[in-house]
Amino acid sequence: MGCTRGDAGPAVGDLMAHHQFAGHDGGIVIRIEEDSVDVAMASAWIRAVASAVEEHRDQLTQLDAAIGDADHGANMSRGFTAVLAALEDFQAGTVGEVLTKTGSTLMSTVGGASGPLYGAAFRAAGKTLTDATVTPRELVEALHAATAAVTQLGAATLGDKTMLDALAPAVSAFEEALFHGADLASAAADAAKAADEGAHSTIPLQARKGRASYLGPRSIGHQDPGATSTALIFAALAGAVAGR
Amino acid sequence: MKKLINTPESVLTDALTGIAAVHPELRVDFDHRLIVRADAPKAGKVALVSGGGSGHEPLHGGFVGPGMLDAACPGEVFTSPVPDQVLAAAKAVDGGAGVLFVVKNYTGDVMNFQLAAELAADEGVTVRTVLVDDDVAVQDSTWTAGRRGTGATLFVEKIAGALADRGADLNKVAEMAEKVNAASRSFAIALTACTTPSAGRPGFDLPEDEIEIGVGIHGEPGRSRGKLQPAKDLVGIAMDAILRDQPMAAGDKAIVLVNGLGGTPLIELYVVAGEVAAVLAGQGVPIAASLVGDYVTSLDMAGVSITVCRADEEMLELWAAPVATPALRWGT
Incomplete structure (x- = not known):
């Protein structure tokens, strides 16, 4: 939609905007498009990620201890603590600025592979969202950009036992739900579910990227820590858009 | 856990404080978390920068000085340094002859040093990177992240550092570093x-x-x-x-x-x-x-x-x- 406005609340313009969707029976369904993501919601999402990372810090560390070097919880916690501080006094004019700031801060504070990967993901997503409110469809495009950035930098493919195994199915589920007429909240819920299932799907896989790959077949039977933190990010998104 | 630390979060900063206290020939940059030769940059000399997660001491900070590294970038324990940090190191030691990054082959190190090299190029610093991957316990294949960099890092830093000290140019220093790694x-x-x-x-x-x-x-x-x-x-x-x-x-x-x-x-x-x-x-x-x-x-x-x-x-x-x-x- 791309309408800009200063306040963060629901705008009349959004409620008036009508979008047409093809219904399942082939007929045209007129649906009132009231879904949008604004700066406040984007900030709430990132704050929710920070809380989730703190809450699951030990779990991430223990998963990493099994097949990596036992620091994913500490690194993500350090990164999102810095993000909270960076967003504190940050006057974002667009949704993208919130995400770009988040990505830059992660890239400067996390280190390891997750710093550049999550940094690049949030920055790539942020760069596509240049308005104060964005549509769910625009958010999906941003998530596609994030996936492309992770894929390019990490050179990973599906099934390598990486964060991509949660990210890619989550974005697909998000897009599919919107395509079938779901509202933002239920599409985000579908994405969170797909991300969680994607993270679980890494358990029987043998790692082909990152430090876990050094273990060879011994990496089988453990859930990937990066896919797990990605699932937390989508769970936080679902929570934020549902207003929880 | 029994460790001689103050808090787990402050280990790196506290260790850097110790290095600064006992090594006046080194300069410790606490903002960027660098260990640098106090006399850097050396005009006309190729500079060597390495780094990686902490916890491998004396690698890399203990190898900073004449004949070896010009700067080390210590990350958190077992966590690679961040691009800003590596960029700051490159700028601190570049004497106009370029900078060689000695990078152990780990996914995180490779990514962060690569991003730093791109940032350095934007700022006019010429960088070449050599990856160290000597660990034969890892099969080098598309099924892994490739061999890890371990003990050969010391050989690369010492031998390439000596060549840089003699005034060799960046390409020659990088070729020697690659040759040592390959051997x-x-x-x-x-x-x-x-x-x-x-x-x-x-x-x-x-x-x-x-x-x-x-x-x-x-x-x-x-x-x-x-x-x-x-x-x-x-x-x-x-x-x-x-x-x-x-x-x-x-x-x-x-x-x-x-x-x-x-x-x-x-x-x-x-x-x-x-x-x-x-x-x-x-x-x-x-x-x-x-x-x-x-x-x-x-x-x-x-x-x-x-x-x-x-x-x-x-x-x-x-x-x-x-x-x-x-x-x-x-x-x-």
Whole structure:
């Protein structure tokens, strides 16, 4: 939609905007498009990620201890603590600025592979969202950009036992739900579910990227820590858009 | 967890405070978290920058000084440094002849140094990168992140550092670094897991009579687990892997690093050194130069890594050249 406005609340313009969707029976369904993501919601999402990372810090560390070097919880916690501080006094004019700031801060504070990967993901997503409110469809495009950035930098493919195994199915589920007429909240819920299932799907896989790959077949039977933190990010998104 | 720390979060800062206190010949930048030669930048000299997660001391900070590194970028424990940090190091030491990044081949290190190299190029600093990947316990294939960089990092930093000290240009220094890496192989065996300060407990559980074979330097488990055996047999496993990957024959000369992983007494490392020498002698290969001690550690892990470099005369001569760093010092 791309309408800009200063306040963060629901705008009349959004409620008036009508979008047409093809219904399942082939007929045209007129649906009132009231879904949008604004700066406040984007900030709430990132704050929710920070809380989730703190809450699951030990779990991430223990998963990493099994097949990596036992620091994913500490690194993500350090990164999102810095993000909270960076967003504190940050006057974002667009949704993208919130995400770009988040990505830059992660890239400067996390280190390891997750710093550049999550940094690049949030920055790539942020760069596509240049308005104060964005549509769910625009958010999906941003998530596609994030996936492309992770894929390019990490050179990973599906099934390598990486964060991509949660990210890619989550974005697909998000897009599919919107395509079938779901509202933002239920599409985000579908994405969170797909991300969680994607993270679980890494358990029987043998790692082909990152430090876990050094273990060879011994990496089988453990859930990937990066896919797990990605699932937390989508769970936080679902929570934020549902207003929880 | 019993550790001589204040808090797990402050370990790196507190250690940098200690380095600053006792090494006036080094400058510690607490904002960017760098250890830099106090006399940097050296005009006209190719600068060497390395870095990686902390917990491997004296690597890399202990190798900063004349004849070796110009700057080290320590990350958090077992976590690579961030791009801003590496960029700050490159700018601090660039004397106009360019900067060589010596990067151990780990996914995170590679990404962060690559991003830093792009940022440095934007700021007009010429950077070349050499990846160190000497660990034969990891199969180098599309099925892994590639071989890890371990003990050969010290060989690369020392020999390329000596060449830079003599005024060689960036391409020559980088070629030498690549040559040393290509001639070096490592293999490590752990007797215990290590404990990171943030995790607070060992990275894996290991029964009293078992060992991890083919470990890296980040507390991760190895390729396989086996029963504890006499040192002679364990060295046999390591040297078989090394020599299978890079056969050596009469006429070759070796630089050997028998490296403690942090929790093994020196007397045991000398037991290992004797067995390594015996294996090489069996191939007709003399040890032309060696180091025995803790140089590339994995916190408090007990165990040893063995690195063998098939050295040519130029490498041997550069190895013997003067070096003056906290952890390596000779010829000055």
